Amino acid sequence: MFHDALKSVPSRTEAGDINVFIETPMGSEHKYELDPSGLFKIALSLPDGMRFPFGFGFVPGTEAGDGDPLDILLLTDGPVPAGFLIDARLIGVLKMENEEDGQMVRNDRIVAVAKLSRIFSDYDDLEQMRSGFAWDMERFFKTYNAMIERRFEVIGRGDRSDARKMLEDAGG
Template identity: 45%
Template sequence: MSTSPYQLPTYAPGSRRLHVVIETPKGSRNKLAYDPELGLYKLMGVLPEGSVFPYDFGFVPSTLGDDGDPLDVLLLMDAPTYPGVIIEARLIGVLEAEQPEDGQPQRNDRLLAVAAESRQHKHVRDIHDLTPQLLHEIEHFFSSYNQAKGQPFRILHRSGKKRAEELVHQATQRTGT
């Protein structure tokens, strides 16, 4: 019997490297998500023409965010991977954000991480190591992606590695792992 990607360890054994399970690869217009009932990755939507995911997008296993799903991660790395690939990464920060759910504001943060094996981003240790232009483009992607679905998405704060680690800790506590 196989283990659900949701139930994999949050961290790589013997390290503080975060596990990230990829759902949607960099450059894809197709938003994919793991469906635990099917045990497969499912097409959840298609981005408008000209829009693509700027980096691989996935989740941190054995976490539960305020929205009831595993924590979302945008993973900076050198080339796209594939849905279902697990990658060791280091947290660099978080875009703390909210969007409405049933008319009420709901937190839906986006963790930012760098693949441990990345050559292109090996110098990035904290969100503040990213250029303001790149951060703006990442924020714009999330806002426009949600706007295309008719959902407002509001960035509350850009926070560094320490805050991201706190959010991961809280999210693992919610799952009891």
């Protein structure tokens, strides 16, 4: 079964990059989640005119503080369909927290660039991106969380060494 096959995928590639499993493609107006059965389901529909500005997924073989695989935002040259595994390199982290069961908990998002990207190939750190790029991503999450009526805060940002530490702490 597809879901069982994903369990055997390591967090890192043989070349030392990271594996990223795409759940929600860039440009999607729906947030998809991988169901325990191995099928995708629509977890949320975004308001008219709102789309995911990046690929969203996770790093297989990891476990973040919330018990789920480590969340990742993937920068690519165009949309990558849900269910694809992409080689990527870390460039930073968006440090965030949101409400779960009445408590504010950390829910950071690692940011990575697809290895095959030509558009983002020269970027090694989140701070190298165009002015306002990280702010745009943070604004997306603020709007997304407001839409589902969940408290949300941006805590800060981190560079690629912070992202590497988060990956290591998550077992990757």
